[in-house]
Amino acid sequence: MSWQTVAAKDVRDAGRSKTIWLVVGVLGLLFLVLIGADLWTDGDLFTDFTDFVTTIVSILGFLVPLIALLLGYKSVIHERVSGSIVLSLSFPHSRRELIAGTFAGRGVVLLAPVLGTLAVVGLLGGLMYPPSGSELLGFAWFVLITALFGLGFLAVAIALSMSTTAERRVTLGTFGAYILLVSFWDNLVTATVQFLYRFRQEALFTLPDWAYLLYLLKPAEAYNRLLRVGFDTTRGARYASSEAPWFVDWWMGVVVFAAWIAVPLAVGLSRFDRTDL
Amino acid sequence: MAAIEVNGVSKRYGSLLALDRVDLAVEEGEIFGFLGPNGAGKSTLLNILLDFAKPTHGSATIFGADCQRNPVAAREHLGVLPEGYAVYDRLTGREHIEYAIRSKNADDDPVEILRRVGIREDGDRKASDYSKGMAQRLVLGMALVGEPDLLLLDEPTSGLDPNGAAEMRRIIEEENERGATIFFSSHILEQVQAVCDRVAILQGGELVAVDTIQGLRDSLGGGTKLIITVDELSPAILDTLRGTEGVETARPAEDESTVEVTCTNDAKMDVLVALHGAGVDVVNFRTEEASLEDMFIEYTGGSRQ
Structure with a gap:
């Protein structure tokens, strides 16, 4: 299985990047500040463990995409432009295995520190707000969906990285992907709904069924939707209302994450596989 | 295989x-x-x-x-x-x-x-x-x-x-x-x-x-190079040389009045005779064994430094 060889090499190479450790450090620092602030106010910042996790999610919602994109957007193009890719591809690795290995390797470099940080933060949070049994299970589920959330952005970044050899376009594309996927998506869906319903306000109160799905396609929304499975949180409440269609159930969140991982990689690979290095 | x-x-x-x-x-x-x-x-x-x-x-x-x-x-x-x-x-x-x-x-x-x-x-x-x-x-x-x-x-x-x-x-x-x-x-x-x-x-x-390598040498026909200085070099002379049997290449050297000819060993005299026949005065000439370097340059059309 040659992708594992590539992955192991990539973990060693990318895992020694200082930038990544810096950004992960920022993540850890934010959590420390949060917990410190809670201690400072004698532990009344949050109502309970669920509330604590909900706050953590809002931080992860913008930082995990940032870390994942930073980690992935240079992965292929840097090797291609510098020339180290010809070393890997001189070996009996197919391009598909190279990409699979890169994805797996960067996935480890992304998830090991992020999930490690989460484990520590969860422990500290659990000490301050002792969780119930279901909240404990919910936290494990939350760690799992955070991993999927990060891998989706990593896949987008690696796909961009293998799509072209123009570094500026990849950088701009990554920047655009962050803006679009992290903040702009809802506005776009809302604007689409308003436009199609000729700006009648009531369209926004009684959304058409397909609009729910479009909202859910945003990774952070799928993340929120899935978070509801583990916690009784206000996040993702839209999809639990009585008006929401059946197909925005939690499993659709899993489908959305799977799509964010598989589709960009498949599209990127179909380009990368056919092109000259 | x-x-x-x-x-x-x-x-x-x-x-x-x-x-x-x-x-x-x-x-x-x-x-x-x-x-x-x-x-x-x-x-x-x-x-x-x-x-x-x-x-x-x-x-x-x-x-x-x-x-x-x-x-x-x-x-x-x-x-x-x-x-x-x-x-x-x-x-x-x-x-x-x-x-x-x-x-x-x-x-x-x-x-x-x-x-x-x-x-x-x-x-x-x-x-x-x-x-x-x-x-x-x-x-x-x-x-x-x-x-x-x-x-x-x-x-x-x-x-x-x-x-x-x-x-x-x-x-x-x-x-x-x-x-x-x-x-x-x-x-x-x-x-x-x-x-x-x-x-x-x-x-x-x-x-x-x-x-x-040997084959390439042989294809030069014994690998002889003539370096001939004439009184006045013209394109017509080069054509005459190239038309002589046994001649592989003929090209002007740097100094305007010298021509380098690669040919089979047997053709050396024929080259001089041909020049004489064309009314060209040969001022000087010497022979060299063609090196692979010459051959390479010849094949690739590169120029000498």
Whole structure:
């Protein structure tokens, strides 16, 4: 299985990047500040463990995409432009295995520190707000969906990285992907709904069924939707209302994450596989 | 089975024809030199063999495996010292070798490989701190891992000092004795001449000659070069010379009144007679044995410095 060889090499190479450790450090620092602030106010910042996790999610919602994109957007193009890719591809690795290995390797470099940080933060949070049994299970589920959330952005970044050899376009594309996927998506869906319903306000109160799905396609929304499975949180409440269609159930969140991982990689690979290095 | 077989390969980049219907067969066990000036298309052909680039027409195989349809199987036979590579920024030299060992499912000892290419002491340093020559040795080491059936070396001595170049030659010969086929490209004739069984000369994307060194010499008809100084050189004189039987080439030298003629040994007198017949005064002449260098220049149309 040659992708594992590539992955192991990539973990060693990318895992020694200082930038990544810096950004992960920022993540850890934010959590420390949060917990410190809670201690400072004698532990009344949050109502309970669920509330604590909900706050953590809002931080992860913008930082995990940032870390994942930073980690992935240079992965292929840097090797291609510098020339180290010809070393890997001189070996009996197919391009598909190279990409699979890169994805797996960067996935480890992304998830090991992020999930490690989460484990520590969860422990500290659990000490301050002792969780119930279901909240404990919910936290494990939350760690799992955070991993999927990060891998989706990593896949987008690696796909961009293998799509072209123009570094500026990849950088701009990554920047655009962050803006679009992290903040702009809802506005776009809302604007689409308003436009199609000729700006009648009531369209926004009684959304058409397909609009729910479009909202859910945003990774952070799928993340929120899935978070509801583990916690009784206000996040993702839209999809639990009585008006929401059946197909925005939690499993659709899993489908959305799977799509964010598989589709960009498949599209990127179909380009990368056919092109000259 | 041929180690490399190239069938009518063309490669077009936009309006540039980098390779023009190249046919080539490299037999198992030979040391094959792939010669041509920079930009002749040598790397393009190597890139096609490695599936870094797809040919516009034609196909290539390595030990019977199609380089484009089955690139992994083709590369399983290979040790490669590619062109335009870069080492991994944050891996040590030793880690590079270990990566090669795992990638090729080999069981070499990384220290032994590092020793063979002469960088054993530097194995634990980051490869990004290596000099060009050390990086070249490292990547050669990666190529040697797993005793490949075929070594593809693109300009192997670039970045090496004369000492390093001699070591490279020794390793090439050792590998060949082990049974490996060697295919290496170079724009420097000297290197090719010293080790190769056969050479191919590529010029402007076209294969202009494939032969043994001796064969190339013979094709010069005994390899005689006449350097003739005349009172006045004109294009008509060159035409006269070129029309004389036994003459391979005739071209003006730098000083306007001298012409260099390569011809068969027997034709020497005929050349002088022809000049005399055309009413040209021969001021001076001498003969030289044509060197391969002349031959290379002749084939590739390059000019002397």
